Amino acid sequence: MATAAAPNSKLQQSLALYQSTIGKKYVVAVTGAVLFLFTIGHMLGNLQIYLPNAQEALANYAKLLHASAELLWAVRIALLTCFVLHVVTIAQLYNLNRAARPQSYVMKTPTMSTYASRTMYLSGPILLFFVLYHLSHLTTGATHPSFVEMDPYHNLVTGFRQPMASLFYIIAMSMLGLHLTHGVWSMFQSMGFNHPRYRNGLRNFATAAAAIISLGNISIPVCVLLGILGKDLV
Amino acid sequence: MKLTLNVWRQSGPNTPGKMVKYDLPNVNEDMSFLEMLDVLNETLIAKSEEPVTFEHDCREGICGSCGFMINGKAHGGFPKTTVCQLHMRHYKDGDEIFIEPWRATAFPIVKDLMVNRSAFDRIIQAGGFISVPTGSAVDGNAIPIPKSNADRAMDAAQCIGCGACVASCTNASASLFTSAKIAHLNLLPQGQPEKLDRALKMVTVMNEEKFGSCTNLQECEATCPKGISIENIAIMNRHFVEASFMQRPAMSEGGAG
Numbered sequence: 001m002a003t004a005a006a007p008n009s010k011l012q013q014s015l016a017l018y019q020s021t022i023g024k025k026y027v028v029a030v031t032g033a034v035l036f037l038f039t040i041g042h043m044l045g046n047l048q049i050y051l052p053n054a055q056e057a058l059a060n061y062a063k064l065l066h067a068s069a070e071l072l073w074a075v076r077i078a079l080l081t082c083f084v085l086h087v088v089t090i091a092q093l094y095n096l097n098r099a100a101r102p103q104s105y106v107m108k109t110p111t112m113s114t115y116a117s118r119t120m121y122l123s124g125p126i127l128l129f130f131v132l133y134h135l136s137h138l139t140t141g142a143t144h145p146s147f148v149e150m151d152p153y154h155n156l157v158t159g160f161r162q163p164m165a166s167l168f169y170i171i172a173m174s175m176l177g178l179h180l181t182h183g184v185w186s187m188f189q190s191m192g193f194n195h196p197r198y199r200n201g202l203r204n205f206a207t208a209a210a211a212i213i214s215l216g217n218i219s220i221p222v223c224v225l226l227g228i229l230g231k232d233l234v
Numbered sequence: 235m236k237l238t239l240n241v242w243r244q245s246g247p248n249t250p251g252k253m254v255k256y257d258l259p260n261v262n263e264d265m266s267f268l269e270m271l272d273v274l275n276e277t278l279i280a281k282s283e284e285p286v287t288f289e290h291d292c293r294e295g296i297c298g299s300c301g302f303m304i305n306g307k308a309h310g311g312f313p314k315t316t317v318c319q320l321h322m323r324h325y326k327d328g329d330e331i332f333i334e335p336w337r338a339t340a341f342p343i344v345k346d347l348m349v350n351r352s353a354f355d356r357i358i359q360a361g362g363f364i365s366v367p368t369g370s371a372v373d374g375n376a377i378p379i380p381k382s383n384a385d386r387a388m389d390a391a392q393c394i395g396c397g398a399c400v401a402s403c404t405n406a407s408a409s410l411f412t413s414a415k416i417a418h419l420n421l422l423p424q425g426q427p428e429k430l431d432r433a434l435k436m437v438t439v440m441n442e443e444k445f446g447s448c449t450n451l452q453e454c455e456a457t458c459p460k461g462i463s464i465e466n467i468a469i470m471n472r473h474f475v476e477a478s479f480m481q482r483p484a485m486s487e488g489g490a491g
Contacts, residue, residue: 017478020437021407021447022471093447097405100339100446106242106253107332109306111402112456118404120449186450192472194465 021096027089029187031082036184038079039176040209043216049229055153062152087128094121116181123175130172137165156220157230166221177214181207235261235327239274241286242334244343247350251343253332263323267310268293268300270322287346295319295459298394301401302347303334308398308457316396316459336397338406339444353443354395354411360439361432362415364424383421390418392460399454399462405446410454412440413470414462420473430477437474 017023051057066072110118133143138155141147145162148154160166184206188194223229237258244251258277261270268290275285291299295316302317304310310320325331333347341349391414399410416433419425425432448467455464 016438017475020441020474020478022437022474023478025447025471026475093449097407097446097449100406100444101337101404102339103337105303105306105334105337106240107303107306107334109311111307111311111453113404113451113453117449117451182450189450189464189468190448190471192468192470192475194468196465 021093024089024093025190027085028093029190031086031089032183032187034079034082035086036180036187036209039180039213043213046220047216049153049156049220054229055151055232058152058156059150062150066150083131087124090124114182116178117186119178120182123179126172126175127179130168130175133168134172154233157224157233160221160224161230163225166225169221170218173214173217176217177210180210180213184209235263235322235325235329237261237270237325237328238330240330240332241274241346243284243286243346244335245284245345247342247344251346253334261322261325263321265322266293266318267304267320267322268318287344287348289348290318293318296394298396301396301398301459302336303332303401305332308336308402309396309459311457314459314461316394319459336401338400338446340406340408341397341400349397351395351397353445354397354408356443357408357412357436357439358415360435361428362419362436364419364428366424377423379423386465387418387421390414390421390462390466393418393458393462394460396459398457398459400445402453402457403446403448404451404453405449407448407454408440408443408445409448409467409470410458410462410464412436413464413466416473417466417469420469429473430481433470433473434477434481437470 018027045061048054048057048061116123136142137144137159138152141149141155144155144159146154146158160169185203188202220229239256239258240253241256242251243254256274256278258270258274261273265273268288271286271288278285288302289299291297293300295318298316300317301309304317304320309315309317310324312320312324335343335347336349338349340353341351344350393411393414395411397411400406400408403409416436419432420429450464450467452464455462
């Protein structure tokens, strides 16, 4: 028999909030919002590769980001915390949701849900692996064929000239697009914001933001493979 | 018309079940889906076989007793339609139809297509009510209520507790049901004194009953026979978090008088 005693102390209250499915969804939504804003900034940084003097522009941008080691690490730790919380909380909800329906249907037909929303558990793990690969590829250079410290233009062009690496970036960014199409709209709903006046607007905003971020990023490996970018590097 | 039915047969709560195929040669298109099952049961009884157990009561779409999955969709997946209000004219000769009970840890199967939905009752017991003094009724229109709030509360109050939201949800979440019951009372002045307590307790029981979490797929809204909006889930989330931060326990037991 279920009981519903209201929690008393502050600690109990915050624990009860995190233990509830709704509290967990808030954590996923808030951390997701931070990561979403990061992907916008990251894409804008990437697009500097289309500036006339791209090699210098990207090198200056890298210098700007590394200007203060303390600030850089503060931002990195904040992002990592959000990322870990996002993944761990979703993993907890995933287990809870599987336990809520141990026996699946012989036949189950989706009605209104979008493809993007049904594949969050696919796009999410792919993005997790992508982030690990991406850090080892273009941040530390461990999986990069000819990594040069603080020369992002060189690293991007030579890195993306490998078709398999580019292909993985393209797949991962398509997954990011799908993930954001559902996620950006979903975070408003999870945090309790749903009003008929803004419903279509929010959906369109999520789809547009997802499309711009994924296509903006995909364009870079595509342009490198087509030879449009990196003509000056032999 | 001639139909082939695949029906989930399970003799009891703890026995394994399986899909069993039945041919139904003479289905009238004017029958409701439940009447079609009645015909199936007549033929089964005539052959001294166990009839298919399914829940039903009013057969006019307002009681919330009936409901099962038809071809993978709750209540068959037609807009604002319960199984009893679903007619066979939506199907055509030679169709193969799959019929399964709601599946959720919180809804254990009793027999065949019948599940135990007492978990819903326990969520209601936790806070799906208002406390009012007994005695003569308050004057009509004595309490001002904005028309839009009254409309939204009435829309939420349409929930018949059939369980289609849980059944159609990928995560077997009861968010649409619980949120409809919370929003229905929390949008009205009469629900205000217990607003935070209600959100806190009903959500707590919902979680304790082992329902899943909401992932905003909107499958519930699409299959809800009363067309209840997931806007209610946003209201529930808001009120629950507000309650988690702001709710304070009573200073002492009892009250005035």
